[in-house]
Amino acid sequence: MTQAPTPTADTVRRLVRSLLSESAAPDVRPVEEGTSDAGPATWWVGSRHVLRLAPDREAAVRQLRELRLRDLVRPYLPVAVPASVAHGEWAPGLTYTLDAKVPGGSGEEHHVSAVGEADLAALLSGLREVPVRQAEALGVPRAAPRSLETLRRAAERAARRLAEADEFDPARPERLTAAATAQLGAQPGTAVLVHHDLAGEHLVVAADGRVRGVLGWADAVLGDPAEDIAGLALSVGSPAAVRAATLAGYGARPCLRGLWLARCDTLVHLADVLAGRSAAPLPLLRTRLRRAWEPILLERVTALREDGTEGPA
Incomplete structure (x- = not known):
């Protein structure tokens, strides 16, 4: 297999100058990746653009699918989705996209306000409205819901190890029982477009706490909407995530499922x-663990009955 070239600052400058037709050498610097190692190499280009380079053929396929998906979801969402200024190949078979920077800061740096929670609710509602067939036609894969029982058992083992390391208190009042797990299974026929990586670095938040944009669409799937609720629990805390999901029309079951997916993870x-x-x-x-394990009112006022209905405790 041919070794993929390693992009350098000079490589990026030459490519960007050809795209932007600028006489002066643009200021470029690498962005520290917060996602998986399989993701594209990312560079800041001045203060207005972001360049992402696919490092291998698989990443190139994902990047082309992401470009098409962003165009599909844009009309359904109340927040900005990155727009590509130019895209093509930076090396044989390896793609790039030069995106306009979405104004705002990272969700890891800025607190999401109450109005920002309404933005997140509208985001979840918009994702649910994206036509599944159109997303599937673009190559967005389907993902089966995760087994919460399998995850619960793994989390119990992890909790014991963390307790020994003084990282977690196993005597916390919140506990996911096997009986509750059985009732928090994903409901059939509920697959929607799921961003699947609503980490803080993918939320663009303004200084006033409004959510202005969502980045990082390469991992999107058609599947369990509770995964995005879980992602928000890790990014903005469980109470805010559940409030946003409730505003989006999700009931207690998917909210609690998302909460426990996040906590176990x-x-x-x-x-x-x-x-x-x-x-x-x-x-x-450690920060994500703290956010996910914040107590929520829903746990205290909602009981999942054996007949499958939801009601106050």
């Missing part, structure tokens, strides 16, 4: 880092 991921099985940044995972 944080335990497993943090335990993996402490055991040396992951190189994810430890401070970020």
Whole structure:
């Protein structure tokens, strides 16, 4: 297999100058990736553009699909989706996209206000309105709902290891039982377009707390909407995530499912880092664990009955 070239600052400058027709050499600097190693190399270009380079053929396929998907979802969403100023190949078979920068800061840096929660609610509502068949025609894959029971068992093992490391209190009042897990299964026929990576670095938040844009559409799938509720729990905290999902029309079941997906994930991921099985940044995972385990009113006022209905406790 031919080794893919490694992009350098000179490579990026030459490409950008050909695209923007600027006489002066543009200021370029790499963006520190917060996503998977398979993602495209990302560079800031001045203060108005972002260049993303696909490092391999698989990433190139995903990037082309992302460009088409962004055009599809844009009319349905109340927040900005990045627009490509130019795209093509930066090396044989390897694609690039030069995107206009969405104004605002990272969701990891700015607090989302109450009005921003309404923006998130409209985001979830918009994703639900995107035609599934059109997204599937673009190549967006379907993803089966995760087994919450399998995740619960893994999280219980992780919680014991974290308790030994003084990272988690296993005596917390919140606890996911096997009986509750059975009632929090994904409901059939509820597949929608799921962003699947609503991490803080993918939320563009203004200084006033409004959510202005959503980045990072390469991991989108057709599947369980609770995954995006879980992503918001990690990014803005469980109370805000559940309030946004409720405003979007989701009931107690998907809200609680998303909450527990997030909580179990944080335990497993943090335990993996402490055991040396992951190189994810430890401070970020601790912050996400704290956000996901914030108590919510819904847990205290809602009971899932054995007959499958929802009602006050």
